[in-house]
Amino acid sequence: MSVLVDADSRVLVQGITGREGGFHTRLCIDYGTRVVAGMTPGKGGTTAEGVPVFNTVVEAVRETGADVSLIFVPAPFAADAILEASDAGVPLVVCITEGIPVRDMVTVHHYLAGRKTRLIGPNCPGIISPGKCKMGIIPGDVCREGRVGVVSRSGTLLYEAIDQLSRRGIGQSTCFGIGGDPIVGMSFVDALELFEQDTGTDAVFVIGEIGGTAEQEAARYIKSRMSKPVAAFVAGSTAPPGRRMGHAGAIVTGSQGTAQEKVAAFSAAGVAIARSPAEIGVVVEGLLKHR
Amino acid sequence: MRIHEYQAKKLLSDFGIPVPPGEVIATPEEAAAATGRLGGRVALKAQVHAGGRGKGGGIRLAATPEEAAAIASQLLGRRLVTHQTPPEGLPVNTILVEEETIPQRELYLGVVIASACPVMMASESGGMDIEEVAAHRPEKIVSVHIDPSLGFQPFHARKLIYGLNLEPPLHRPATQLMGGLYRLFQERDCSLAEINPLAVTNDGRLLALDAKLNFDDNALFRQTEVAALRDEAQENALEVKAQDWGIKNYVKLQGNIGCVVNGAGLAMATMDLIQLAGGEPANFLDIGTVNNTERVVNAFRLLTGDPEVKAILINIFGGMARVDVIATGIVEAAKEMDIPVPVVVRLEGTNLEEGRRILAQSGVKVIHATDLSDAARKVVSSIAISRGSA
Structure with missing residues (x-):
């Protein structure tokens, strides 16, 4: 089992004709993902990566039955792409694009x-x-099928975690990144709810x-609602306050948002903590043994 | 992005918010002339991208043009140190000369994004750090969440105005001022718009005495007028260089291990890891989605240009970024420049095999690491070894 996407998911790629969109669509198809359509305004009627391209999302959905959308649209137009997918009734939208203005995401958040x-x-x-x-x-070859769910704000740190798990023979049910921006769609709590309900995790x-x-909200949820064991790593304990560390959302302001504060919240909720990013595999292994 | 107080006040003024009469000057002569034109006592305010200027000696009063010139010659060309600046301070290249205002009351008014919504906050405890007010006397802050599809409404204004205990004659100007600040925040893609203090003057007017506007870097592509206000002299020289070289996410730190990492999370974790292994990172560097080798070469230029860097750790887990591109970049960098410090390389992810092949065939001297702990251990010990041999 898994959460949100499985072998039946019918994927539409918005921005399939761009360089990143094309390259990664190819890797998704090679992995076995059912990519059924692409969408780029003005390129309707053509094909890309072997799938038909449409001018609008609503047309792509009508013609192909796509039920998830993957967005590689450049930042100035990406919020509009999310709105279009939602307007067309797509139940799950995954937006890879980095650098969307906050004001655009405020609009998206209120619309959704x-x-x-x-x-x-x-x-x-x-x-x-x-x-x-x-x-x-996400590099497909580092993942292996299994029963641990992984959720992350960071992309590369997610790959790192998956790799450490797979190398120890620990497979994953579903892994996903919720994004490094201050305004994102699904939260840790949303992810934890799904993993808690999933019989395959x-x-x-x-x-x-x-x-x-x-992280503090996740800790509260884990403490009050979660029956499955949870482990965590929090990046940035050496980050100086007041400086944005790459991700638009990764900034310590005042006493708010420090790694120490978040680790304390997780610990208080009974979450096993990986103190070093190199110990992720070991800590999860320990978690599964003591279950 | 940050801007100076005088630039912020110009923007406030454009949105109908009253600010004190003032002029920006860059020489003592201009200070004297501006003081003469303004008449009476003036405040000279050093323009640096940091708060705490009053306590740091960056805000001074003058009664005459001569006095103003003397103060300006003391401040200009110096570096001002406050609790918010780097230890070496920030350069004072301009001064805002402003008519002195003696406020009857000092209020706070600000807009930020919280819980995915613009929030306007007001407080009767103006002139103080709002974070401190929030921490110790949260009841002193009134706030309204503004639905962006509605915009700023009269009821929002009333809630803030009654919360601030403003006299009835100030209700209309306060409503206009608040509406203007909200429009400025939205239309200019601010991440913070703060008037602190917002003065109530002796003659019963509202006046923005100090202002701080920060902008969403992601929106600068559509805010060309705002982007033109950038003052690179207020930023770290290496960080400016990084920007020019297409490395958007570089933060200079105090240690001696230079890092090149893809992804912000892994870059932060790499810093944490170095510290756990007994070293200190010289920087945060997320090289981003690399599609060309030039950016990798530039990362080497940047780190070899930092005299503090005694070893370099390349930690790549390719997803969007491709390992073969990174590897080619490392090879090109080694051809183009002398890299005088040990380089530890840890590669994983998209197109890994191709990347390994490129590095192996090039014969470039690097220390290979198999995983995170191995990388951290090797980079920390590489410094000890090169110290021992020196």
Whole structure:
């Protein structure tokens, strides 16, 4: 089992004719993902990566039955692409694009409230259910099928965690990045709820980082609602305050959002902590043994 | 992106928010002339991208043009150190000369994004750090969440105005001022718009005495007027260079291990890891999605140009970034420049085999690491070894 995407997911790629869109669509198809359509305004009627391209999302959905959309549209137009997918009724949208203005994401956030579309990202690596479906840029060959869920704000740190798990023979049910921006779609809590309900997931690894309060909210959820074991790593304990560390959302302001504060919240919720990013595999192994 | 106070006040003024009469000067002569034109006592305010200027000696009063010139000659060309600046301070190249205002009351008014929504906050405890007010006397802050599809509404203004205990004659000007600040925040893609203090003057007017505007870097592509206000002299020289070389996410730190990493999370984790292994990172560097080798070469230029760097750690887990491109970049960098420090390389991810082949065939001297712990251990010990041999 897995969450959000599986072998039946029918994927539409918005921005399939761009360089990144094309390259990574190819890798998704090679992995076995059912990419059924592409969408780029003005390129309707052509094909890209062997799939038909449409001018609008609504047309792509009508013609191909796409039920998830993967967005590689450049930042100035990416928020509009998310809105279009939601307007067309796509239930799951995964936006890889980095650098979307905050004001655009405020609009997206308010539009999506009360609609049935779930958004993953933006500024995220996408989602993979190993052996079933890969949507985005997570390297497929480091993943292996199994029963640990992994969720992360960072992309590369997600790959690192997956790699450490796979090397120890620990497979994954679903792995995804929620994105490094201050305003993102799905939260850690949303992810944890899904993993808690998924019969194919035995334990969850959470990768947090400095800035915001998503980790503290996750800790509260874990403490009050979660029956499955959870382990976590929080990046940025050496980051200086007041400086943005690459991700738009990764900034310590005042006493808010420090790694220490987040680790303390996780510890208080009974979460096993990886103190070093090199210990992720060991800590999850320990978590599964003591279950 | 940050801008100076005088630039912020010009923007406030463009949106109908009253600011004190003032002029920006860059020489003592201009200071004297501006003081003469303004008449009476003036405040000379050093223009640096940091708060705490009053305590740091960066805000001084003058009664005459001569006095103003004397103060200006003391401030200009110096570096001002406050609790918010780097230890070496920031250069004072311009001064805002402003008519002195003695406020009857000092208020706070600011807009930020919180919970994916613009939030306007007001407080009667103006002139103080709002974070401190929030921490110790949260009841002193009134705030309104503004639905962006509605915009700033009269009821928002009333909630803030009554919260600030403003006299009835100030209600209309306060409503206009708040509406203007919200429009400025939205239309100019601000990440922070703060008037602190917002003065109530003795003659019953509202006046923005100090202002801080920060902007969303991601929106600068559509805010060309704002982007033109950038003052590179207020930024770290290596960080400016990094920007020019297409490395958007570089932060200079105090240690001696230079890092080149892809992805912000892995870059932060790499810094954490170096410290756990007993070293200190010289920088945060997320090389981003690399499609050309030029950016990799530039990263080497940047790090070899930092005299603090005694070893370099390349830590790549390719997803969007491709390992073969990074490897080719390392080879090109080694051809183009002398890299006088040990380089530890750890590569994983998209197109890994091709990347390994490129590095192996080039014969470039690097120390290979198999995983994160191995990388951290090797880079920290490489410094000890090169020290021992020196």
